[in-house]
Amino acid sequence: MDEGEHTSQTDESEDSDGSDSNPSVADGNTSEPASAETPSESDDSLDEGSTEDSTSDGLTDTDTLADADVSDSSHSGTVEPASDRIDSNVDVGSGGRDRSSPDVDFDGVVLDDDGDNQGLFDDLLSGEPIFENKEVLRPSYTPHELPHRNDQINRMATILVSALRGETPSNILIYGKTGTGKTASAKFVSQELESTSQKYDVPCEVEYINCEVTDTQYRVLAQLANTFIEKNQQVIAEQLDQLRNLRSAADDDLETSADDRTVDDDGPIEGRDALADTEFETLDDLDERIEELEADAEEMEEVPMTGWPTDRVYTTFFEAVDYHERVVVIMLDEIDKLVEKSGDDTLYNLSRMNSELNRSRISIMGISNDLKFTDFLDPRVKSSLGEEEIVFPPYDANQLRDILQHRADIAFKQDALTDDVIPLCAAFAAQEHGDARRALDLLRTAGELAERSQAEIVAEKHVRQAQDKIELDRVVEVVRTLPTQSKIVLFAVILLEKNGVHNINTGEVFNIYKRLCEEIDADVLTQRRVTDLISELDMLGIVNAVVVSKGRYGRTKEMGLSVPVEETEAVLLSDSRLGDIENAQPFVQARFDN
Numbered sequence: 001m002d003e004g005e006h007t008s009q010t011d012e013s014e015d016s017d018g019s020d021s022n023p024s025v026a027d028g029n030t031s032e033p034a035s036a037e038t039p040s041e042s043d044d045s046l047d048e049g050s051t052e053d054s055t056s057d058g059l060t061d062t063d064t065l066a067d068a069d070v071s072d073s074s075h076s077g078t079v080e081p082a083s084d085r086i087d088s089n090v091d092v093g094s095g096g097r098d099r100s101s102p103d104v105d106f107d108g109v110v111l112d113d114d115g116d117n118q119g120l121f122d123d124l125l126s127g128e129p130i131f132e133n134k135e136v137l138r139p140s141y142t143p144h145e146l147p148h149r150n151d152q153i154n155r156m157a158t159i160l161v162s163a164l165r166g167e168t169p170s171n172i173l174i175y176g177k178t179g180t181g182k183t184a185s186a187k188f189v190s191q192e193l194e195s196t197s198q199k200y201d202v203p204c205e206v207e208y209i210n211c212e213v214t215d216t217q218y219r220v221l222a223q224l225a226n227t228f229i230e231k232n233q234q235v236i237a238e239q240l241d242q243l244r245n246l247r248s249a250a251d252d253d254l255e256t257s258a259d260d261r262t263v264d265d266d267g268p269i270e271g272r273d274a275l276a277d278t279e280f281e282t283l284d285d286l287d288e289r290i291e292e293l294e295a296d297a298e299e300m301e302e303v304p305m306t307g308w309p310t311d312r313v314y315t316t317f318f319e320a321v322d323y324h325e326r327v328v329v330i331m332l333d334e335i336d337k338l339v340e341k342s343g344d345d346t347l348y349n350l351s352r353m354n355s356e357l358n359r360s361r362i363s364i365m366g367i368s369n370d371l372k373f374t375d376f377l378d379p380r381v382k383s384s385l386g387e388e389e390i391v392f393p394p395y396d397a398n399q400l401r402d403i404l405q406h407r408a409d410i411a412f413k414q415d416a417l418t419d420d421v422i423p424l425c426a427a428f429a430a431q432e433h434g435d436a437r438r439a440l441d442l443l444r445t446a447g448e449l450a451e452r453s454q455a456e457i458v459a460e461k462h463v464r465q466a467q468d469k470i471e472l473d474r475v476v477e478v479v480r481t482l483p484t485q486s487k488i489v490l491f492a493v494i495l496l497e498k499n500g501v502h503n504i505n506t507g508e509v510f511n512i513y514k515r516l517c518e519e520i521d522a523d524v525l526t527q528r529r530v531t532d533l534i535s536e537l538d539m540l541g542i543v544n545a546v547v548v549s550k551g552r553y554g555r556t557k558e559m560g561l562s563v564p565v566e567e568t569e570a571v572l573l574s575d576s577r578l579g580d581i582e583n584a585q586p587f588v589q590a591r592f593d594n
């Protein structure tokens with residue numbers, strides 16, 4: 001390093017800035033890229049000024065890319081000579097930047113002095129995390145262990161094992177209330193089935209369809225057809241690869257034999273060696289097979305998501321599944337939704353397919369939480385579908401406790417839960433109807449609430465708060481998605497309740513309902529229909545209605561709200577039609593005046 005050069009830089013810097021050299025370092029960074037410097041020069045510069053200053057100044061002085069690059073160069077430890085800094089100081093000054101407020105950026109956001117953020121996330125990150133792996137508590141997670149479902153899982157396995165012997169397994173119907181582990185168990189068994197089939201090289205596949213999403217015959221058949229077409233294409237591509245390799249090996253044979261012809265009088269038999277031990281006797285046979293496969297691949301046309309006649313979709317699916325030998329288990333989750341939406345045609349068609357399939361076999365596994373849905377089925381479909389039935393009973397509090405404990409061990413940090421958290425979550429969920437999903441939601445939400453309040457551990461109060469939150473979320477969702485007429489009826493109940501009316505009867509609700517309908521120009525239903533809507537609200541748990549006998553005046557329904565008034569009213573008023581109701585008060589007053 002040149003000593004003289006270093007000294008002169010320092011001199012120049014001091015000349016321009018006087019004793020304080022910090023600004024010059026910073027400003028220098030904003031103009032030209034740093035020239036190559038020796039480490040000791042950078043060290044000097046760093047001694048003179050703070051790197052942070054230079055960085056933030058570099059980024060905020062001007063918004064050219066060049067400037068950003070320069071500020072980066074200060075990070076890498078290279079700082080330009082003081083002479084350059086002096087020049088750039090002038091440049092930046094003429095660029096109009098107000099040096100008196102060095103920490104204000106272009107949008108006027110005040111940056112933290114000692115960093116380039118305002119610590120928005122710092123507080124949230126500062127606490128010790130409660131979760132080790134929150135994903136484990138989400139519904140999308142498939143557990144590797146399913147405590148208290150051994151019986152059901154073993155029964156499924158006993159029925160499906162025939163698939164591994166190349167036979168058709170009986171169709172299975174799985175029943176059970178929501179959150180009783182039906183889907184999780186069925187998926188677990190399918191994974192085992194598929195992996196065992198690979199192990200023993202038996203063609204067996206499971207196709208999962210969620211009928212809540214795929215809810216028409218067209219969509220179910222199209223989805224199945226496209227899945228099998230894709231699989232067939234893969235199989236064809238692999239076979240073509242092998243056959244083309246065989247073809248080129250045979251060609252090589254041919255060439256070698258031709259070269260040998262002068263020596264060997266017998267002459268070559270086309271590709272003799274390469275074709276030995278294959279199903280092909282001649283190259284023509286091989287070429288024919290390749291052409292056949294290419295034509296198959298060409299012919300397999302994907303089913304569009306709409307537009308084809310259903311029988312064409314069915315035929316396409318049929319041909320795709322029967323393309324080669326295999327046993328297919330079609331898992332129809334929420335099968336009741338399919339029947340509700342589009343009848344039992346799909347199930348009828350699927351259940352009679354086996355008598356027509358030549359190479360493959362299919363078996364149906366239906367999953368439902370509606371125990372009565374088979375009542376709506378054609379008797380033939382009903383008996384074919386329900387060859388085997390497996391019931392998933394609700395979990396009791398002890399079983400839920402085990403399930404939660406298994407998950408909590410992976411989901412939370414050690415000692416992050418007080419002893420009463422899991423039993424309380426289990427007890428709340430058992431009260432509902434033994435729903436493991438609800439129990440897991442409760443535990444996750446309690447953890448999140450504890451985390452949000454920066455508590456170090458999850459305690460009983462967080463579970464109680466979580467229970468309220470989940471309940472309110474449910475109410476909000478149910479109310480938000482009610483049909484308009486039900487919303488008007490509910491609004492009438494709320495208005496009466498807010499005005500201190502107890503044991504509200506159907507007649508009172510109907511009067512207010514009529515006035516509200518007039519106000520927003522909605523059709524007015526008959527009192528009988530309104531009574532039905534009240535029963536529906538009762539079933540949804542939004543109102544609590546009881547039939548009371550009024551002696552010789554007949555019977556009437558008396559009701560009260562089962563949900564929080566304010567929140568429910570707010571959700572109703574967020575509906576654009578009900579939001580038009582200007583001031584609801586006068587209606588109720590009018591009712592009492594009448």
Ligand SMILES: Nc1ncnc2c1ncn2[C@@H]1O[C@H](COP(=O)(O)OP(=O)(O)OP(=O)(O)O)[C@@H](O)[C@H]1O
Pocket residue numbers: 138139140141142143145146147148149176177178179180181182183184185368369403436437440
């Ligand atoms: N025995 C169990 N062990 C561990 N987790 C379980 C068990 N049973 C259910 N779960 C979990 O509970 C949640 C709900 O389970 P699942 O989806 O299988 O219920 P389901 O009976 O199919 O409900 P639905 O009818 O509403 O679809 C999932 O997150 C699942 O992992």
